[in-house]
Amino acid sequence: MSNPVEEGKRLAAYRAVDEYIKPEHKVIGIGSGSTVVYVVQRILERPELKHLVYIPTSFQSKLLIIEGGLTLGSVEQYPVIDVTIDGADEVDSQLNAIKGGGACQFQEKVVAEAAKKFVIVADYRKKSKILGTQWLKGVPIEVVPLTYQSVINSLLNKLSLQPQEVALRMAVNKAGPVVTDNGNFVIDAHFGPIEDPASLLKEIKLLTGVYEVGLFCNMAEVAFFGEADGSVDVLKA
Structure with missing residues (x-):
């Protein structure tokens, strides 16, 4: 993969899955956006995670779950989720985030709040000290x-x-x-x-x-950022 941004997203997503999704879990929330594609890709590479139930936050993540042959669930069925992994449009140094560039912020927030642990995956361009300084679309x-x-x-x-x-x-x-x-x-x-x-x-x-x-405040436990040089920067709340 020659594109450093895409490689960074992939590495951040893989590391988040490897460190936070365990075979003993029951229910996992799957967020929306370009980085989440790599989250599902990594889950599919780990056969011991295939039996878990996956809750989507959007039509996009629902398709990823179905096409991957994973078990699809809903928040109505599973109001308590072990871990939700999602992307973000911008994340500040306190792990507050702006989300909703893809217009899925309601479902994303429901699935994030239902989770015992909320994990953000993104590339380095989404990282800022103060929200509203990198993501300029509002x-x-x-x-x-x-x-x-x-x-x-x-x-x-x-x-x-x-x-x-x-x-x-x-x-x-x-x-x-x-x-x-x-x-x-x-x-x-x-x-x-x-x-x-x-x-x-x-x-x-x-x-x-x-x-x-689309403001997610005091929710994320950790954020994984794929850096331009191929490393992964991990920020904890």
Whole structure:
């Protein structure tokens, strides 16, 4: 693999699986994104992990589980998960994360919160000291469709954003907005550097119409970052 970023993702994912998924576990959460492809790849290379139940966070991870011939489960069936491994769009030095670039933040958060251990895998480009300094597309906010304009107004008036800092996410290959797996819309809101992600999360969550926010605070136990030189940097909470 000549691409150092992809090699870094692969090494981080393999190490996360090897260190955190054990044959004695019962239920594993599988996140979304490009790095998670390597997580499933590593699971399939380890026959002793084939008997576990795997819970997806998105259509993408559901397909990876089914196509790999693994046992598919749901949070309704298994409300307690041993370990969830997921990617992230940005991770700060306290292991707070921005997620939802792929518009799956609600399912990702449900599966992460159900887990006894939440593990992040990413490449070095996702690592920052303060959220909002590397991922510049904004914090993803999933909203009930009929409230999207009122939520935008609240972000402008109550959270003091400028009009150019708030956008309804539009679909790429169809006319109109991105629609999540829950039938909702996504607003991307640019707050600049986020000094206190947990407080911001609470403020946004309280806005009527907000379904979920792509800020994951005080949840991850460890993050594995694939470095450009092929090494893996491990940060613990």
